[in-house]
Amino acid sequence: MTTSTPTLLPVATGRQTRAHLRRVLRGRAPLLAAVLAALVVDSALALAAPVATGRITQAIADDRAPSALVGPVLLVACAAAAAALTGWAAAVLLARLVLPVTGRLREDAVAAALALPVDVVEAGGTGDLVARVSGDADRVTTAASGALGDFASAALAIAATLVGLAALDWRFALAGLLAVPIQAHTLRWYLRTSRPIYADGRTADGRRASALLSAFTALPTLRALRLGASRRAHVEAASEQAMTYEFRATRAATRFYGRLNVAEFIGLAAILLVAFVLVRSGTADIGAATTAALFFVGLFDPVNTMLGTFDSVQQAGAGLARIVGVATLGPPDDGSTDDGRQDGRPDRTATVPSGPAGAPLAVRGVHHRYRGGPDVLHGIDLDLPAGRHLAVVGATGSGKSTLATLIAGLRPPHTGHVTLGGVATADLAAAAPDGRRRIVLVTQEHHLFRGTLTDNLRLARRSASAEDIASALAAVGAADWVAALPDGADTVVGTGATELTAGQVQQLALARVLLLDPEVVVLDEATAEGGSDAARTLDRAARTVTEGRTAVVVAHRLSQTATADTVLVMDHGRVVEHGDGDELRSSGGVFADLWAAWSSGGGTGRTGSGTV
Numbered sequence: 001m002t003t004s005t006p007t008l009l010p011v012a013t014g015r016q017t018r019a020h021l022r023r024v025l026r027g028r029a030p031l032l033a034a035v036l037a038a039l040v041v042d043s044a045l046a047l048a049a050p051v052a053t054g055r056i057t058q059a060i061a062d063d064r065a066p067s068a069l070v071g072p073v074l075l076v077a078c079a080a081a082a083a084a085l086t087g088w089a090a091a092v093l094l095a096r097l098v099l100p101v102t103g104r105l106r107e108d109a110v111a112a113a114l115a116l117p118v119d120v121v122e123a124g125g126t127g128d129l130v131a132r133v134s135g136d137a138d139r140v141t142t143a144a145s146g147a148l149g150d151f152a153s154a155a156l157a158i159a160a161t162l163v164g165l166a167a168l169d170w171r172f173a174l175a176g177l178l179a180v181p182i183q184a185h186t187l188r189w190y191l192r193t194s195r196p197i198y199a200d201g202r203t204a205d206g207r208r209a210s211a212l213l214s215a216f217t218a219l220p221t222l223r224a225l226r227l228g229a230s231r232r233a234h235v236e237a238a239s240e241q242a243m244t245y246e247f248r249a250t251r252a253a254t255r256f257y258g259r260l261n262v263a264e265f266i267g268l269a270a271i272l273l274v275a276f277v278l279v280r281s282g283t284a285d286i287g288a289a290t291t292a293a294l295f296f297v298g299l300f301d302p303v304n305t306m307l308g309t310f311d312s313v314q315q316a317g318a319g320l321a322r323i324v325g326v327a328t329l330g331p332p333d334d335g336s337t338d339d340g341r342q343d344g345r346p347d348r349t350a351t352v353p354s355g356p357a358g359a360p361l362a363v364r365g366v367h368h369r370y371r372g373g374p375d376v377l378h379g380i381d382l383d384l385p386a387g388r389h390l391a392v393v394g395a396t397g398s399g400k401s402t403l404a405t406l407i408a409g410l411r412p413p414h415t416g417h418v419t420l421g422g423v424a425t426a427d428l429a430a431a432a433p434d435g436r437r438r439i440v441l442v443t444q445e446h447h448l449f450r451g452t453l454t455d456n457l458r459l460a461r462r463s464a465s466a467e468d469i470a471s472a473l474a475a476v477g478a479a480d481w482v483a484a485l486p487d488g489a490d491t492v493v494g495t496g497a498t499e500l501t502a503g504q505v506q507q508l509a510l511a512r513v514l515l516l517d518p519e520v521v522v523l524d525e526a527t528a529e530g531g532s533d534a535a536r537t538l539d540r541a542a543r544t545v546t547e548g549r550t551a552v553v554v555a556h557r558l559s560q561t562a563t564a565d566t567v568l569v570m571d572h573g574r575v576v577e578h579g580d581g582d583e584l585r586s587s588g589g590v591f592a593d594l595w596a597a598w599s600s601g602g603g604t605g606r607t608g609s610g611t612v
């Protein structure tokens with residue numbers, strides 16, 4: 001078991017993040033303009049109360065009749081009613097802008113994550129990926145629907161207030177602006193200090209999630225080998241590191257707000273001083289001075305909101321860069337769609353190098369090793385013409401499954417090439433969704449998603465009709481047991497619903513292959529014991545699925561080699577025999593021995609265990 005720290009997935013640069021955002025916002029400019037217009041009007045209306053208060057103060061100072069209060073009171077009432085309306089409109093429009101955009105961001109992140117090559121996910125750690133498509137995506141969604149709106153309306157309120165101060169007397173605006181250098185300096189200091197803290201903090205969160213997830217998934221092994229304590233220390237170290245960043249972020253925020261209070265004090269003192277001088281000299285009246293002071297006090301909230309929401313906006317920015325970082329691992333996005341529309345959606349098929357159909361498979365000088373480990377494949381070469389079937393045989397750990405995943409393009413070989421018609425199979429596999437259909441791998445791990453049996457099959461082809469599904473089920477020998485289920489193919493299967501046997505799930509995996517209709521099938525499935533009815537059914541199903549296609553079958557049961565055109569025998573990551581199955585059977589070599597032992601045992605057992 002390896003305990004090395006995973007190399008985290010990349011984080012997008014500022015330019016990549018902005019480009020991604022622009023793509024997501026494409027076509028939404030009118031809505032964005034409407035949101036801004038509603039926020040501007042809302043901010044301007046907020047100035048009505050200080051203006052009215054100033055007028056009331058002046059009326060009292062002038063000892064005017066109570067009727068002089070009617071105008072200011074009406075102004076406040078009307079402004080309040082209008083502000084309620086524009087505030088509501090801004091919130092509704094903002095939600096209509098933000099929710100689809102954040103939904104798209106999350107969708108893109110999940111789609112990109114699902115299309116990532118296996119080795120990239122393994123190297124980055126699943127926890128980091130989960131943290132990005134859940135924690136980071138949540139952070140972006142929350143900030144976009146809350147903090148971003150608050151930030152924009154606070155910025156506009158500040159601008160409107162400065163205009164209002166200048167309209168009263170330019171000297172008021174000048175006095176108010178005295179606070180700005182301190183605020184700007186404070187903000188610059190805060191951004192410089194907190195940005196790396198947040199970015200490193202999110203990375204530390206990713207490491208903590210990875211550490212937790214790998215500990216949970218390896219729980220039985222940890223218990224069996226009594227490695228719980230050392231693993232717990234690893235998780236604790238990752239948690240402590242994440243906590244350190246949280247402490248540092250809180251310390252920076254406290255100092256930030258302290259400095260802002262100093263700026264407020266200086267600005268307000270300057271306004272009161274100017275008011276005193278202007279009223280004394282008769283340049284301004286007491287009402288204007290009151291309004292100016294109230295304008296400035298009214299700035300405290302928006303300034304704090306704006307600067308304070310930098311927290312969330314920054315965190316969302318860091319999260320967004322991490323989400324877009326996942327997308328940058330996919331093929332380039334040219335903004336077109338499967339059906340040629342230009343709606344900004346990634347079209348992964350457009351960039352798929354497809355190569356000719358009916359193409360030969362070639363493995364050249366392939367060496368492979370898993371992260372930091374020794375070579376597990378040592379210089380594999382093989383050619384498989386289109387439509388031919390190859391069976392791969394060998395003891396447990398000889399490298400059969402590794403070779404199968406390389407051929408299927410789930411990961412690129414460490415050195416050497418695996419190509420279909422001259423195109424690297426890893427490139428075909430990374431290019432979802434249509435690019436994948438040229439090669440399909442059925443592995444030893446089958447997933448049954450909770451849902452109807454039909455839904456489980458439609459994962460392979462969304463457009464599959466009921467007839468397509470029925471014929472795929474019949475072809476893999478599953479028609480009878482499916483018909484016997486309470487609701488036939490509409491029965492809900494999976495955890496907590498109708499459970500299926502491993503063999504049945506395997507049949508469904510083979511039925512999916514038929515629906516995908518790939519050019520090349522790689523089968524590496526090994527659930528049923530040789531000689532059992534289930535094994536015979538699966539062998540038949542596998543033959544149907546591979547018929548008319550190029551096929552590589554990892555033969556966990558020697559019966560699976562019977563119909564292969566060629567057989568490849570592996571030992572410790574090397575090819576020890578390769579040739580026509582019948583010739584190898586009579587050659588007196590390794591495969592001949594395996595076959596003889598298997599035949600004399602009545603055709604039961606598995607090849608991988610060496611107990612044929």
Ligand SMILES: Nc1ncnc2c1ncn2[C@@H]1O[C@H](COP(=O)(O)OP(=O)(O)OP(=O)(O)O)[C@@H](O)[C@H]1O
Pocket residue numbers: 370371373376394395396397398399400401402403608
């Ligand atoms: N994800 C992985 N990370 C690290 N090492 C791996 C990984 N998968 C396989 N290996 C190692 O690579 C070597 C070849 O394993 P592989 O699974 O390809 O053999 P196999 O012949 O398919 O075995 P089996 O018949 O048991 O499936 C083994 O030493 C195995 O421990």
